[in-house]
Amino acid sequence: MSRLALACLLALVALASAAQAQSDDRRRIVLTNGDIYVGVVVDGDSDPIVIRTTDGVERRFARADVAEIAPLINGRFFRTDPVKTRLFLSPTARTLGGGEFRGDLTYFYPSITAGLGDRVDLLASGFVTVGDNAFVTPLVGLKAQVYATESTTLALGTSALFAFGDGTDGAFVAAPYAVATFGDETRAVTVGAGGFFGGSLSSLDVEVSNAVVVGLGAETQLNNGVKLFVENLVGFGEGDSGLLVLPGVRFFGDRFAFDVIGFLATDFENVVGFAPIGARASYGF
CATH class of the missing domain: 2.30.30.100 (SH3 type barrels.)
Structure with a gap:
């Protein structure tokens, strides 16, 4: 040489x-x-x-x-997903953080999430209709971490949807759930399960709906502004069952995120719903 x-x-x-x-x-x-x-x-x-x-x-x-x-994260990333607390529909076991707030808009359906502490999140949402048969449907949710390490996080939570107005009879549906997330903020798998309680507020005849939903999701961050994810939800009810698949891509900055997803639903015999695209916008403040 x-x-x-x-x-x-x-x-x-x-x-x-x-x-x-x-x-x-x-x-x-x-x-x-x-x-x-x-x-x-x-x-x-x-x-x-x-x-x-x-x-x-x-x-x-x-x-x-x-x-x-x-x-730096994994030697490359300096920015992580600001919407770490959920996939598209399903929650992860992560929480927002004390004093943090995030607003979401899915089509015309707004919601806001507040970090009550490092391990507790509060969600508020709902919508109002006008005209004949008008009704109001507020939704509230609470999620709390019960175990957290660098690679494993477990959380328990519940959501409750109320309905007030013509023909609703003060109805409500509650959905308690448990969820676990394995991995870090750039690559993780989330599994969860929940059930449904339904009834009427006026007569207090609360019943357990014969329905259970099991979820499996995965996410991987490609760079400082793009994440891929997929969400799979399987529901079992009275003689009925079905699968909902939501593959998507999330574009994000320091506090803003925009999801673009596909949508496929089946009852295991026929495709009962399909949409090539859906969207959701989120902003932290």
Whole structure:
């Protein structure tokens, strides 16, 4: 090997080592306002904290404005899905976080989720119709983590849908459930099961509906703004059963996400519903 070739090889090795060292030193700096920077911490003990970002600029942040300084995720990702608490219809076992809020809009059906604490979420939603046979259907939900590690999270929750108006007789449906999520925020599998209670509020004749839903979902993050997911729900009722499959892609930023999904429903004998596309928008504040 010529001296020139050897020198070039040594230079490449040195550059590769330097790049690896830079990768090891890089951190994601999350501010309290939701902004995220990637760079090397020049002085983490001072106030303000001094950061050299990947564009070579030194930036200073007041310590009170820095929410987190952490390694890159899997050595690549510095942004994770802000809608980590659900797939499309089904919840994951993750919670939003204390003091966090998120609004969702599925077609014309709005909802809001609030983090009551690090392990408890509250959901509120519903819709109102006008004209003949008008009614109001508020929906509330509560989810609480009961176990959490870096790779396994378990949660219990329930949702309750109420109906008030012409012909509803104060009806309601409640859906308690248990859900487990295995993996990290970039790649995970979620399994869950729930049942349904139904009845009339006016007469308090609460009955257990003969229906159980079992769910299996998976998600994988491709980069700092795209996640693929699939959700499968199997329902068993009085002599009836069916499968709902929802494959989708989520586009997201620091606080905003937009889901595009497909929809397939079958009773295991015939395709009973199909839609090539659906959508849902979410925003954290």
